[in-house]
Amino acid sequence: MQQAEVLVEAELRGHPSHGLQRLPRILTRIDKGLIDPRTRGKSHWRTPSFLDVDGLRGLGPVVALQACAILAERASSTGVAVAGIRNSNHLGMLAYYVERLANEGIIGIALSSSEALVHPYGGTTALLGTNPLAIAVPTSDRPLVVDLATSVVSMGKIHHHAANGSAIPEGWARDSDGGVTTNAANAMKGSIAPFGDAKGYALGMALELLVASIAGSSLAPEVRGTLDADAVCNKGDVLIAVDVGRQPQVLACFSSYLDRIRQSRPADPMRPVTVPGDGARSRRERALNDGFEISGNLWDELKALSRSNEALVKGIAQ
């Protein structure tokens, strides 16, 4: 259920790269014993504010949501709590977890590592993960939710282009020889650029070591298991919960600040200024009314899977 919800939420928000295209691989991984769909992982407090989580090969969302619940409770007494998660599977979009925390009035920060997919700024070789970062801060309205990979684009989006046979913009990626490419299939074998040149590279580099340090997980060049159906997943996740208490006046002040930003003068009069998360939210509302599109190939694949995996899917749903 939780796994399915995270995938569908990504589709609703217009992030198909983190959506249902990942389902066939997840099911194959379950089939092969690389994912145990029945565990929530095993955790212990290494110190009063540091939760050590062994995911026991569980589904990424199931393990992470369990950790979120434990962290939220602890942060309410300690002020801050951090979880280092290893031996768990792909989380899908990080926004989902921090938004959960923020909806309970708690600041959430989430990090995750991945296979080596990104080249250093000024480099040509995939040596860093896409190292996404999500932050959610409560306001009196909906929380501010920010979720970004430190690559200029996610590898999921490049897969999506490859699946649709469409080209990628120049500047996104290099091929396996280190040359600039616009071919999505070649980019999948090569490397993605960091976003924001040297600064985005620096941020991604710091998050790479931060996750490995806190989660005790592998560094990008050794990571396997988020893009394949062959290896145990050895990336790491970090969740941080900060409870600053509910202060209605402060939260209202945040909301009116965000509105002031939305109402500020845009560079292009036809494109109003938005606050991060606005786009995903309006896509979600539209999709809840009108539905969302997935490719014909994926639909056929999912239908076939739903027949062959009926028993298994029932098992997960319990």
Place this chain on the structure above:
Amino acid sequence: MQQAEVLVEAELRGHPSHGLQRLPRILTRIDKGLIDPRTRGKSHWRTPSFLDVDGLRGLGPVVALQACAILAERASSTGVAVAGIRNSNHLGMLAYYVERLANEGIIGIALSSSEALVHPYGGTTALLGTNPLAIAVPTSDRPLVVDLATSVVSMGKIHHHAANGSAIPEGWARDSDGGVTTNAANAMKGSIAPFGDAKGYALGMALELLVASIAGSSLAPEVRGTLDADAVCNKGDVLIAVDVGRQPQVLACFSSYLDRIRQSRPADPMRPVTVPGDGARSRRERALNDGFEISGNLWDELKALSRSNEALVKGIAQ
């Protein structure tokens, strides 16, 4: 002493925007009672891992270094500790603080807010702070230290260009009418672009609310006192310390990973790949041998100040 060290360190590392050009303003602020050079601030543990710091108008570095020492000790027993600092003055470069923590084997994260200097992505009006972020992670060698403003450039650097009468590159800033400008003086009255387009904007936005939330400080449009000598400083700082314990094998693994990145094939054969912090470190080593340059104007100003402030400077040094 600590204040002077932070300014000189910035000069040594080639960041004059955070260097001695700030000293005259600091001295004026002390003169006017906007900075109290003798306090380290007052702090209490709001919860076991959350340190609430009232800087009592102290010098930014003095208050923050005190908080770092308290956090480091607490993190060693709780695993993680966070400090929210308000009513303190400009910190200078954030790298300094997280590097201190990392030299003691502790992961350091530092955030700080500022006056509204940055326009939203797609916007024209200064509504966000430059919202810098620094992260340091221990390795078996020197720690990895990353320090970046979420603006494409710091306002300090624009001031530096204005002081030298040099133009700024297009894309850095807009003037007070929202138009693109390459004039540093006009940019100072206008707004700076976020780095990395929508992603850098999203990150800056999240850090803006994160700091205000944790430090209980003002949002950018209301912040005063880091660029003027007229107002009490009401920006906020956040310090996070995470102690994961010393694991020599892991730290050695981080060091060899960073070396592998340095040795990887560059896009331009003449420009080897670097790890964030390498440039600052080699500039520092060079400056320690050869000295560093400051503008003639600034030198004259500093000499005049050293005469008129001799008694005051002695007071700070104690």
